[in-house]
Amino acid sequence: MAKGWNRQSQTKSRARGAKVRVKTARGRKPSSTRWLQRQLNDPYVAEANRLGYRSRAAFKLVELNDRYQFLKGVKRAVDLGCAPGGWLQVLARVMPEESQIIGIDLQEVEHVDGVDLWVMDFLDENAEERLMAAxxxxxxxxxxxMANSATGHRQTDQIRTMALCEAALDFAIKVLAPGGTFVAKVLQGGSDGVLMERMQKHFKTVKHAKPPASRADSKEWFVLAQGFKGT
Incomplete structure (x- = not known):
């Protein structure tokens, strides 16, 4: 568990102080005002700031690991779609100093101690080979x-997210050690049947989970495949 974070501190954060209300400023869209108000009243955002995490998303990984303990004994990790680096911060804090952590994203990510950061499109033709060689x-x-920009069309977003998940799974099957773990973002409804069958074929257990840090109105879920059987 991340130092300083637990359900008790989460409850205290929610109870601390009155709810902040944001007035609509000239030139600011109502949607931007709602987003700002939600950020200011989000206990995960406050706790992320207190603990030095770059985003509230770090707690999604913390909570998933608290429940399933998949980071225990991990010494080599690859984080695909790592910006802004919250998950990398969690990995760097949990894993031993001599561990190897690689993060890859389309955009540049601020340095994280102990992490090898790559600015690269994971879907590029030679991306997998370069990562495997590293x-x-x-x-x-x-x-x-990894996630595509939302289009607002549920079926289109689902298909695009599944394509990213499938590409990540292809890579995982090539590089994971026996007993390894694969964690990926999916959308509400989980992975499609074909993808689930592939994961069940290659891993001992496959589950869907929505950590408390995922907002209630968010359609994101995570698929967790543990116990890689090897190739």
């Missing part, structure tokens, strides 16, 4: 928080 050995875990 690893000192089989990975213990592959994480994917």
């Amino acid at each position: 690893l000192d050995g089989p990975a213990d875990i592959v994480l994917s928080d």
Whole structure:
């Protein structure tokens, strides 16, 4: 568990102070005002600021690991779609100093101690080969928080997210050590049947989970595949 974070501190954060209300300023859209108000009243945002995490998303990984303990003993990790770096911060704090952590994203990510950061499109033709060559050995875990920009069309967003998840799974199957773990973002409804069958074929257990840090109105879920059977 991340130092300083637990359900008790979450409850205290929610109870601390009156709710902040944001007035609509000239030139600011109502949607921007609602987003700002939600940020100012979000206990996860406040706790992320207190603990030095770059985003509230760090707690999604913390909570998933609290429940399933998949980071125990991990020494090689690859984080796909790592911006702004919250998950990398969690990995760097939990994993031993001699561990290898690689993060990749389309946009530049601020330095994280102990992390090798790559600015690259994971879907590029030679991306997988470059990542595999950079690893000192089989990975213990592959994480994917990759997501396309939402179109507002549910079916289109689902298809695009599943395509990213499938690409991440293809990579995971190639680089994971026996017993390894794959964690990836999916949308409400979870993974489609074909993708689930592939994961069940290659992993001992496959689950869907929505950590408390995922907002109630968010359609995101995470698929967690543990116990890689090897190739």
